[in-house]
Amino acid sequence: MKLVLFGATGMVGSRIATEASARGHQVLAVSRSGQSPVPGVTATAADATDVAKVTELVADADAVASACVPPRDGTDLTGPFLTLNRALVDGTRTAGVARLVVVGGAGSLEVAPGQQLCDQPGFPEAVLAEALAHRDALTYYRSVDDLDWTYVSPAAEIGPGARTGRFRTDGDRMLTDEHGNSRISAEDYAVAFVDELETPTHPRARMSVAY
Template identity: 40%
Template sequence: MKVAVIGATGFVGKNLVNELANRGHEVLAIARNADKVAEQSQVNAVSVDVNDQEALAKVLAGTDVVVSAFNPGWTNPNIYADFIKGAEAIQAGVKAAGVPRLIVIGGAGSLYMEGSQLVDGPGFPAEIKPGATAARDYLNTLKEEEELNWTFFSPAIEMHPGITIGRTGKYRLGLENPVFDENGKCVLSVEDLAIVIADEVESNKHPRQRFTAAY
């Protein structure tokens, strides 16, 4: 398959590019600065501003599926508005390119526990709340999408650079609620997140759904 990965130099994106390329897929790695994409066979790196819908659509034409790992930066003071703007531009660019499938990697904040979303809880970390709220609100927008075969992925609650478990190839799936292990932890390494998304690319198991995964 020909798979486009938006945000290819980010924490999630670079791992996903590697996983897809190692599986033999043709990967179009899209980033603000394509020079930062590691050179490897199966990977073609392109610099595109995701907010330029016309340029993005031109680059995406001919791909089978687009995976968006777009994130304007957790320390960006305007992250809420920039995330919504970028995510909606990507959605429009994918449609304009005629690509049938879009997989969006969002956040865990929109997952439900005891009837409410994590991002609305009193203990939710204030420093990531604007970005998490943006991802939650964009999921609601995506649910109204009627043309694309979309999928939204919410990572585990604990999925960050401090997770050093590595690539195990093991995970369990969920839909609207976090997946906890026997110790009450909701954890996933970024390497295994890449496996989850690559598996979804190949299987199309969650069309027009949000899903999640953890150990």
């Protein structure tokens, strides 16, 4: 599979690039810096909000992936992040690529039917704006009916760790362990993400991943 991965140098994006490359997929790693997150992986610099550039880069891809995140510079998050995701959709659509898989947020996962994590008392204020930006992006994707997209939400806690290959997946529900914790390593999240790229199980839907 030829995969074009935007946001490839971040914590999650670099793990996805590593996992996909290790499985023998041809990965084009796209970021603002143009640095390769994995030795041997082809990299290029580009702005994911540039529809023409997105179209050019994904023109002969089998699938497109995004590990892009909202801006973390203290400015408005929702507007720029929606612009970025619309550009990814428009570029992917124009290039004629059907498959788009996106790294999502955990804040909009449901802790009970109709009750999202980010709306609960005590949700950390420091990450609320980013959670809401991701939620708005998910709302946008749910309006896209001409691409085979999947929005992959991690557990509430995600960070560098071990690749075990053992995890659970669901839809809109926040998964927790027997102690009530919701967590996943970035490495195992990448395994689930590439699994979904290879064998779609959540077309035009959200998928959650946790231990």
